[in-house]
Amino acid sequence: MRHPNLDSTRPIDLAQRCNMTKQAMNYVLTGMTAKGYIARKSVPAAGARCS
Numbered sequence: 001m002r003h004p005n006l007d008s009t010r011p012i013d014l015a016q017r018c019n020m021t022k023q024a025m026n027y028v029l030t031g032m033t034a035k036g037y038i039a040r041k042s043v044p045a046a047g048a049r050c051s
Helices: 011-017 022-034
Strands: 040-043 047-050
């Protein structure tokens, strides 16, 4: 995975960049969140974002 601008990147955008399904990307992001590599936050009316 490239180094994305995580301040405004949606999981669906990351999935498209990595040629993955959004479900597979959410699985990866859940693991990264559990290990403390990233924090996820919800943005009203825009879906979840990664930071």
